[in-house]
Amino acid sequence: MSLLVRRSNLLVALGAAGNAGDTGAVANAWRHNADAITLDLTGNNFTRETVQAAITSAAKGGAEVFVRVNKASLQTDLDAAIGPGLCGIMLPCVESAAEVSQAGQLVAALEKQRRLAAGSLQFILGIESARGVWDIRPIIKASPRVTQAALDERALAADLGITPLPELDPFDYARGRLAVETTAAKVAAVGMAYPLSVQPRELPEAELHELATKAKNLGMKGVICHHASWVAPVNAAFTPTPELVEWNRRVRVAFAEGVAAGTAAVPLDGKMIDVPVDEWAIVVLAMAEACARRDAQKKVALRTA
Amino acid sequence: MNNNLQRSWLIVPASSADAVAKAAKSGADVVVLDLVELVRDAQKPAAREQCRAAMDAVRACGAQVFAQIDPQHHEADLRASVWPGLDGIVVSRAESPARIMAIDKVLTALETERGMPAGAIGMVLALETARGNQDAYEVASASRRVRALTLGRADLVMDLRPEPSGEIHQMPYLMERLVIIARALNVTPLGAWWRAPDRGLLATAENTLQAAKRGRAVGFKGALCLRADQVEPLNKIYA
Numbered sequence: 001m002s003l004l005v006r007r008s009n010l011l012v013a014l015g016a017a018g019n020a021g022d023t024g025a026v027a028n029a030w031r032h033n034a035d036a037i038t039l040d041l042t043g044n045n046f047t048r049e050t051v052q053a054a055i056t057s058a059a060k061g062g063a064e065v066f067v068r069v070n071k072a073s074l075q076t077d078l079d080a081a082i083g084p085g086l087c088g089i090m091l092p093c094v095e096s097a098a099e100v101s102q103a104g105q106l107v108a109a110l111e112k113q114r115r116l117a118a119g120s121l122q123f124i125l126g127i128e129s130a131r132g133v134w135d136i137r138p139i140i141k142a143s144p145r146v147t148q149a150a151l152d153e154r155a156l157a158a159d160l161g162i163t164p165l166p167e168l169d170p171f172d173y174a175r176g177r178l179a180v181e182t183t184a185a186k187v188a189a190v191g192m193a194y195p196l197s198v199q200p201r202e203l204p205e206a207e208l209h210e211l212a213t214k215a216k217n218l219g220m221k222g223v224i225c226h227h228a229s230w231v232a233p234v235n236a237a238f239t240p241t242p243e244l245v246e247w248n249r250r251v252r253v254a255f256a257e258g259v260a261a262g263t264a265a266v267p268l269d270g271k272m273i274d275v276p277v278d279e280w281a282i283v284v285l286a287m288a289e290a291c292a293r294r295d296a297q298k299k300v301a302l303r304t305a
Numbered sequence: 306m307n308n309n310l311q312r313s314w315l316i317v318p319a320s321s322a323d324a325v326a327k328a329a330k331s332g333a334d335v336v337v338l339d340l341v342e343l344v345r346d347a348q349k350p351a352a353r354e355q356c357r358a359a360m361d362a363v364r365a366c367g368a369q370v371f372a373q374i375d376p377q378h379h380e381a382d383l384r385a386s387v388w389p390g391l392d393g394i395v396v397s398r399a400e401s402p403a404r405i406m407a408i409d410k411v412l413t414a415l416e417t418e419r420g421m422p423a424g425a426i427g428m429v430l431a432l433e434t435a436r437g438n439q440d441a442y443e444v445a446s447a448s449r450r451v452r453a454l455t456l457g458r459a460d461l462v463m464d465l466r467p468e469p470s471g472e473i474h475q476m477p478y479l480m481e482r483l484v485i486i487a488r489a490l491n492v493t494p495l496g497a498w499w500r501a502p503d504r505g506l507l508a509t510a511e512n513t514l515q516a517a518k519r520g521r522a523v524g525f526k527g528a529l530c531l532r533a534d535q536v537e538p539l540n541k542i543y544a
Contacts, residue, residue, distance in 0.1 A: 130488030134442065160488055160524040168498070170523040173481035 003287055004147060004188055005294040006064065006222045007238035008231040009124070010034035014044050014054055025228075026054050030061035030305065032228045033235065033298060038066040038090050038124070041077050048080040055085045062301030066090050066124060071099075075106060082110040088122030088145070093155065095131040100142035107145070124148045124190070128155035133174045136181045150190035150224050151178050153197035169194040179219030188221035200226035205233050212237035240288040248281035255281075310334045311453070313539035314395075314495065314529040316373065318343035319386075320352035325359040329366035331533040332540065336363045339373040340382045341397045342458070343531075349378075353385030364390050371395050371429065376404045380411060387415040393427030393450075395529075397457060400437030405430070405447035412450065426450060429495065431457030438479055441486050454487045455495040455529055456480065460504075467501030484524035496520055497528040497539075510534045517542035 010032055012025045029037045037058040039051065051067065058065045064087035069077035071092060081089065091103055100123065107121050123145040127133060133156065140149050153171050157164055164170050171194060182189040191197060193214035203211075212223055212234045223234045240248075250268065255278040258266030265274045315333035317324040319340050328336045338359050344352045356372060363370045372386035373395040386394065394412075399405060405428070412426045428450040432438050438459070445451050459465065460473045467473045480496060487494035498519030503512035513535040520528060520542075527543045530536065 130485045133485050134489040160484060161526075162522060162524050165519065165522040168519055168522055170481060170484075173478055174485060 003290040004221070005287075005290045006035045006148065006188070007291075008034045008223060008225050008234040009036040009038055009066070009150075009190070010063075010225045010228060010231055011038045011040055011068070012058075013040045013042070014046055014051065027057055029058050029228075030063060032231045033061065033302075034063050034225065034228075034231045035222070035235065035294060035298075036064040036066060036087070038068050038224070039081075040068040041081070042068060042070055042092065046080060048083075051080045052083050052085075055081075055083065059085050060301065060305040062298035064088075066122075068092060068126075074103060078103075078106050078110055082107065082116070082121065083114060084116070086121065088124060088147070090124040090126060090150075092126040093128040093132065094125045094139055095129055096135065097138040097142035100125065100139060100146065104143040104145055119144065121145060122147045124150055126150055126152055126155075127178065128152040129159040130156070133177060136177060137185070140182060140185045140187045146187055148188045148190050148222065149178060149182050151175060151197075152224075153191070153194070154200065157198050164195065164198050166195045171197070175218055183219065189219055190222045190224060191215055191218075191220045192223050193218060202227050202229050205229070208233035209237050239291045240284050244284060245288045248284045251277060251281040252285070310540075311369070311493070311495075312527045312543035313536045314371070314527065315533065315536055316343065316529055316531055318348075318352065319356045319359050319372070320344050320348045322355065322359070322362075325362055327533055329363045329368060331536045333368055333530075333533075333536045334527070334540070335369045335371055335392070337371045337373050337395055337529065338363070338386065340386065341373050341375045353381060356385045357388050360386070360388060360390055369393075373397055373431075374408075376401070376408065379404070379408050383408065383411050383415060387412060387421075387426060388419060389421050391426060393429060393452065395429040395431055395455075397431045398433045398437065398462065399430040399444055400432070400434045400440065402440070402443050402447035405444060405451075409448040409450055424450065427452040429453040429455060431455050432483065433457040433459045433462040435463055438482070441483065442490070445486065445490050445492060451490075451492055453493040453495050453527075454483055456483060457529070458505075460499075471500045471502075473499065473501060480520075480523060480525075488524070493526050494524055495527050495529060496525045498523060498525075506531055508532055508535055510538050514538035514542060 010029055012029045014026055039054050055065050066088050067081035068090040111118055125146055127149055140146050178189050193211040196211050208230055216238055225231050225234055251273050254266050254268045255273045265272055311334050313333045314335040314337055315328045315331055316337040316339050317328040319338040338356055340352050360370045369392040371393045374382035376396055416423055428448055430445055432441050445454055456479055460476055465473050465475045484494045497516035499516045517539055528539050
C-alpha cells in the first residue's frame with residue numbers, strides 16, 4: 001500500500017531581495033521538521049538563482065519542496081522554480097480544469113528541457129473560491145500530477161465577501177465537498193479546522209494539536225502550516241499514536257482468530273470487530289509505518305545537513 | 306432612498322391593497338407582490354387584476370417592485386405583473402431549467418409588447434424543492450436574467466424539521482451550498498439563518514436581527530421577509 005505522508009506543509013514567503021526577515025524564514029525553514037515546505041513566490045521579486053538556492057536550502061531537512069507560483073506570471077514562475085530538487089508546484093486559486101491541464105503542459109515542457117523525469121513534478125491545487133469549490137471534481141481530475149487539493153478558507157471567505165462568526169462555521173459544505181470529491185479521486189484533501197482555518201495564527205501547541213486532530217477527523221490528510229510552530233502539533237495529530245497502533249495490532253489478531261474459528265464478528269474489550277474495523281486497522285497500521293519511514297528519512301537528512 | 310439596495314425584500318399578497326400600502330411605506334428596499342403563497346386559489350384572478358395598481362402604489366413610495374409568480378401558471382402570472390416599472394420577478398419553487406427558459410421567453414415577448422427595454426426584468430429564483438436544489442446550478446444558469454437565488458420556504462416545502470435542536474435540519478447544508486453556487490455564478494444569495502420557531506410569521510424584529518447576523522456571516526447579502534417590522538433589522542445588518 002502506498003500512502004502519501006505529507007502531514008505538514010510549511011508555507012514560507014520567498015522574500016524580496018534584501019528583505020532580511022523573509023530571507024531568514026526561508027533560510028531556516030528546513031529546521032522545523034516539516035514533511036513539505038512550500039516557497040511562496042506570490043507578489044515577490046526573485047531570480048531563478050534565488051529560487052533554486054531556496055529550494056536547495058529548504059530540502060536540507062528532508063522536506064519535499066514545492067513552489068507556489070503566481071497565476072499572472074505562471075510561465076516565468078515555473079521557469080524559475082523547475083529544476084532538480086523540486087517536488088512540485090502549488091497552483092493558487094484554481095478555478096478550472098483547463099488551467100490545471102495547461103499548467104501541466106508547461107511543466108512537462110520544462111521537465112523535458114531540464115532532463116527531469118517526465119511527469120515527476122506534482123501539483124498541489126489551491127481551492128480558494130466558490131468557483132473552485134463548485135468545480136472541484138473536474139479540477140482535481142485534470143492532471144495525473146495532482147496529489148493534493150488544499151482548501152484556503154481565508155481566501156474563500158474573502159471571495160464570498162464575509163466576515164465569519166467564530167461560533168458559526170460557514171464551510172461545512174465546502175469542506176465536506178472537498179473531502180468526498182478528493183477521496184473519490186484518490187487525491188488528498190488538505191485543510192485546517194474552523195475557525196483557525198479562516199484566521200491562521202500562532203496558538204498554544206495543545207490547541208493547535210486539537211484543531212489539527214479535528215481537521216484530520218473531518219477528512220483532511222494534511223495542513224498548510226502558516227507558522228513554523230504549527231508543524232510539530234500537525235505532524236503529531238496526523239501520526240497514529242502508539243496506543244492506536246497497539247490497539248489496531250490487537251484488532252488484526254483478534255479478527256484473524258475469529259475468522260479462523262468461523263466468525264467474522266469478534267468482541268474485543270467491549271467493542272465489536274468486523275470487516276470494516278479490520279480494514280481500517282490495516283490503514284492505520286500502514287499509515288503508522290509510512291509515517292515512521294518518513295520520519296526516519298528526515299532524521300537521516302537532518303544528520304547530514 | 307437609494308434605489309439600488311436590495312437588503313430587505315418584503316413579501317405581501319398582491320390581492321390585499323391594505324397590505325400593499327403598508328409594505329410600500331415600510332422602508333423595504335424591495336416589495337414582492339405575491340401571486341402564489343399568500344393568495345388563495347379563489348382570489349388569484351382578483352390578485353392578478355390588482356397587480357398593476359399595487360405596483361404603482363409601491364413605486365410611488367420609492368421601493369423596487371418584484372412579483373412572485375408560480376411556474377405552474379407562469380403565463381397568467383407574468384401577463385398580470387409585467388408592466389413598465391416592474392423590476393423583476395421571483396420564481397417560486399424554481400426547479401426546471403426548461404421552465405426558466407420558457408419564463409425568460411414570455412418575459413422577452415412581454416417586454417416588446419409593452420414597450421419595456423429588452424432584458425429589463427430580472428429574476429430571483431426560490432429553490433424550495435429537492436429537485437430545484439439538486440439542479441441549482443443548471444436552473445440558475447438557464448437565463449441571463451437571474452440576479453439572485455434564495456431558498457424561500459424550502460424548509461416547509463421539503464418538510465425539514467427543527468426538532469429537537471431548533472436548527473432546521475439540512476438547512477445549513479442547503480444554505481452553504483446555495484452561497485457557493487450563487488458566488489460561482491456571480492449572482493446574489495438571499496436568505497437568513499433562521500432557527501425554529503423564529504421564522505415566517507413568527508419572526509420578530511429581534512430574532513430577525515440575529516438570523517440576519519448569522520446569514521450575513523455565511524454569505525447572504527439580503528433576505529426575504531413577511532412582516533414589516535423585519536425590514537429595519539434586515540436593512541441594518543445587510544447594509
